[in-house]
Amino acid sequence: MIKELINNLYSYRQLLKSNVQKEIRGKYKGSFLGVLWSFVNPLLMTLVYAIVFPLILKNTEPHYITYLVIGILPWNYFTTVISQGTTTVLANGGILKKVYFPREILPLSVNLSGVINFLISCLVMCLFLVCSGIGFSWAIVFFPLIICIQFLLQQALIFITSAINVYVRDLEYIINFIISMLFYATPILYSKEMFAGSALEWVIQLNPIAIIINSYRDIFYYQTTPDISFLLIVFAVSLIILYIGLMVFRKLEKGFAEEL
Amino acid sequence: MAKTNKISDKKKAIRVIDVSKKFKLVYDKPYTLKERLVFWNKTKTGYHEVLKHVNLDIQKGETVALIGVNGSGKSTLLKLMTKIIYPNEGKIEIDGKLTSLLELGAGFHPDFTGRENIYFNASIFGLTAAEIDSRVSDIIEFSELGSFIDNPVRTYSSGMYMRLAFSVAINVDAEILLIDEILAVGDQHFQEKCFNKLKELKESGKTIVIVSHSLESIKDLCDRAVWIYEGEVRMDGNCSKVIEEYLKVCG
Numbered sequence: 233m234i235k236e237l238i239n240n241l242y243s244y245r246q247l248l249k250s251n252v253q254k255e256i257r258g259k260y261k262g263s264f265l266g267v268l269w270s271f272v273n274p275l276l277m278t279l280v281y282a283i284v285f286p287l288i289l290k291n292t293e294p295h296y297i298t299y300l301v302i303g304i305l306p307w308n309y310f311t312t313v314i315s316q317g318t319t320t321v322l323a324n325g326g327i328l329k330k331v332y333f334p335r336e337i338l339p340l341s342v343n344l345s346g347v348i349n350f351l352i353s354c355l356v357m358c359l360f361l362v363c364s365g366i367g368f369s370w371a372i373v374f375f376p377l378i379i380c381i382q383f384l385l386q387q388a389l390i391f392i393t394s395a396i397n398v399y400v401r402d403l404e405y406i407i408n409f410i411i412s413m414l415f416y417a418t419p420i421l422y423s424k425e426m427f428a429g430s431a432l433e434w435v436i437q438l439n440p441i442a443i444i445i446n447s448y449r450d451i452f453y454y455q456t457t458p459d460i461s462f463l464l465i466v467f468a469v470s471l472i473i474l475y476i477g478l479m480v481f482r483k484l485e486k487g488f489a490e491e492l
Numbered sequence: 493m494a495k496t497n498k499i500s501d502k503k504k505a506i507r508v509i510d511v512s513k514k515f516k517l518v519y520d521k522p523y524t525l526k527e528r529l530v531f532w533n534k535t536k537t538g539y540h541e542v543l544k545h546v547n548l549d550i551q552k553g554e555t556v557a558l559i560g561v562n563g564s565g566k567s568t569l570l571k572l573m574t575k576i577i578y579p580n581e582g583k584i585e586i587d588g589k590l591t592s593l594l595e596l597g598a599g600f601h602p603d604f605t606g607r608e609n610i611y612f613n614a615s616i617f618g619l620t621a622a623e624i625d626s627r628v629s630d631i632i633e634f635s636e637l638g639s640f641i642d643n644p645v646r647t648y649s650s651g652m653y654m655r656l657a658f659s660v661a662i663n664v665d666a667e668i669l670l671i672d673e674i675l676a677v678g679d680q681h682f683q684e685k686c687f688n689k690l691k692e693l694k695e696s697g698k699t700i701v702i703v704s705h706s707l708e709s710i711k712d713l714c715d716r717a718v719w720i721y722e723g724e725v726r727m728d729g730n731c732s733k734v735i736e737e738y739l740k741v742c743g
Contacts, residue, residue, distance in 0.1 A: 246615040246624070254601060254612065261603045330598035331616050332574045402525040486578040489571070490515065 237478070240334045248337050248344070255345035270352045274305055285421055293423060295364040295453075301357050302452050303420035303445050309350035310386065310441055311411050317342045317390030318397050318404050325492035335485045336478075339390045347383055361452060369455035378447045381463060385440055385470040391477030395484040398491050418442045440466045504587065505668050505699040506573060508548040511582035513568055514539040542568045544723040545582070552588070552667075555700045557710040557731065560720040561742055566703045569720065570594060570670050573701070588699065591617050591666035596657035602646035606637055606656055609645050613657065617664045627663050634689075635659035636682070655682055662689050669693065671702040687713070707735050 241248065260266045281304070282297045293299040320338045321328070328335070361367060397403040417435045419427075419442055427433050436442045443466050447458035517538040542565045550556055558566040571577045572584055574592040599616050600609050610631055614624045632641050635656045645653065671690075690713060694700055704710050710717065710731065717734035719727040727734050 244615070244618050246611075246620045247618070249621070250612045250615045254604075258601060258603065327599045327616065329576065330595040331592065332576055333616055333618065400525055400528065401523050406525075489576045 233478070233482075237334070237336065241336065241340070244334055244337060247333055248341055251337060251341040252345045252348070255341060256348060259345075267352065270349050271356050274301070274308055274353050275356055277308070278304055281421060289422060295360075295366060298357075298360040298364045298366060299423075299449070299453055300421070301360050302448050303418075305350065305353050305357055306382065306445055306448050307415070307418065307420050307441070308353070309346055310382070311415075312349070313343050313346040313386045314389060314393070314411060315404070315408060316346070317386070318393040318407050320390070321394045321398050321488060322401070322492065325488075329489050329492060335488065336391070336481065339394045339481075340387065342390065343383060343387050346386070347379065350379075357452065366453065366455075368452075371451040371455050371457060374447070374451045374458055378444060378451070378458065378463070381467045381470060382441075382444050384474060385444070385466065388470050388473035388477045391474070391481045395481045395488075398484065398488055414439070414441065418445060420445065440469065502587075503551055504549050504585075505552045505554070506548070506550040506587075506701070507585040508546055508569070508573070509582050509584070511543055511546045511569075511572060511579045511584060512541065513543040513565075513572060513577070513579050514541045542723050543572075543579075546720075546723070546725060548718065548725065548728075550699060550701060552699055553697045554716060555694045555714045556702070557714040557717045558701065558703045558720055559705075559707070559710070559717055559735065559738055560726075564720045565723045566720050567594070567672055570672050570701065570703055573670055586668065588667035589618075590668040590670065591661070591664045592670040592672075593658075593661040594670070594672045596654055596661060600645055600653070600657065603644055605644055606635075606641040606648070607632070609656070610660055613660045614664065617661070617666075619664065627665070631659045631663045634663065634685075651679065651682075658686060662686070662693075666698070668699045669701070671700065671704075673703055673705065707739070711735060 256267070260269055263269060265272060278297060278300050281300055285300075286296065317339050320342050321335070324338055327333075393403060393407060417432075417439055419436060424436050424442070424446060427436055443459070443462045447463055450456050450458040517540050546565075546569065548569075558569065560566050568577070570592065571594065572579055573586065574590065574594065576592075576594075597613070599612055601612065604612065607628070610628055611621075611624055614627070614631075615621075619627075635641075635652075635658075637652060637656060640648065640652065641656075645656070648656070687709060690700065690702075694713065700714075702710070702714065714731045716729065717727075717731040717738075718725060719734050719738050727737055
């Protein structure tokens with residue numbers, strides 16, 4: 233099954249490429265700043281949190297803005313992919329009904345264009361790391377590994393959500409709610425130590441996206457080795473969900489053209 | 493182009509084996525969770541059987557027309573062959589690269605130029621960048637769009653749009669072509685050009701399955717016609733004989 237999928241995707245590689253291109257270029261088409269929005273957006277978001285949050289929470293982190301940026305960028309990548317990925321099959325209903333192509337391309341290209349956008353926005357992070365004087369250390373070698381794990385996790389999730397959303401269209405609203413809840417259950421604005429010892433600590437410990445964001449923090453901000461055992465658990469779980477997700481997608485894709 | 497399946501008989505391009513397709517007819521379709529929960533046993537579902545145990549073999553190099561009145565299941569059969577939808581019973585085997593021209597301009601993005609859309613549209617048909625590169629000048633020439641090709645597609649007239657879409661589809665170079673009622677593209681001149689292109693493809697040994705209501709052009713193009721009546725094959729054979737019989741009953 234996997235081999236067949238890879239063969240199929242390989243023969244349609246040009247479609248995958250142009251779909252990713254369309255997602256990235258089409259997104260900013262007609263705006264004055266164009267792809268620059270990939271920098272400006274997270275920058276503005278960080279600015280807002282950086283102004284507001286010190287008023288509410290007493291932060292203990294010395295370079296709070298840099299600390300924020302490292303959390304916000306991967307979080308942005310996560311939410312964009314999950315919310316766009318969930319609706320992608322519905323949004324492309326027009327093409328689905330007209331031509332055959334491997335349907336897996338749709339969620340895959342959302343995730344791919346997301347990761348490209350994320351990598352572009354990482355330049356903002358580099359800027360902050362340099363300006364704050366934190367700089368870079370050897371720990372950066374773990375960066376590709378963490379991105380891969382995040383990519384797999386997201387791909388696994390959106391295979392399932394994009395297929396189910398065709399049949400039950402509430403899912404996108406439920407997902408949006410879950411994402412906004414998850415934002416508070418993930419140490420983006422605060423550090424995970426603030427929850428240490430509280431009744432809600434397990435939420436952060438079980439939250440895979442929290443583990444991923446903490447790993448980004450570890451390698452860029454604290455400049456240490458990330459918690460490899462936790463990362464590997466997330467990796468294994470992602471692979472299992474990916475397999476289930478593919479099965480679900482395969483099963484449900486046969487009815488896409490009729491449901492849309 | 494769809495994935496190729498193995499067919500034991502090497503001369504056959506398409507085998508439709510005992511295929512049935514029903515469509516669910518749902519009155520008040522439950523789209524949301526609330527509707528699903530509240531009306532979970534109240535939705536009236538009926539089934540409309542579009543195709544009933546259809547068997548059809550199409551040889552390589554044959555040009556076959558599917559004729560029949562509206563709603564008889566011709567387009568459903570084509571959609572099943574392209575794997576846009578799947579049969580409830582039976583199976584369909586395809587041998588060879590297959591392209592379907594069911595609707596033109598699938599995936600055109602209005603903000604991109606004609607040239608960019610050629611790349612996007614052709615990639616939907618499964619071509620690689622190199623393959624598109626080698627065809628792009630042919631496609632532009634065939635579409636007769638000239639310098640308009642580098643303008644955004646949203647500035648095109650509907651005729652220009654269809655011409656571009658048809659030019660991409662016809663130049664994909666598949667072994668099996670499925671065509672649904674798209675011969676009526678553009679003005680007289682362009683229609684003739686499309687028709688001639690189809691003849692050329694036929695002579696080069698492509699397998700063509702075509703759904704059309706313009707019986708005259710079918711007679712001219714096809715060697716075999718299949719008359720589909722209420723989801724069943726009513727008559728299958730020589731093109732002009734089938735059309736004659738069809739006109740007696742439905743004309």
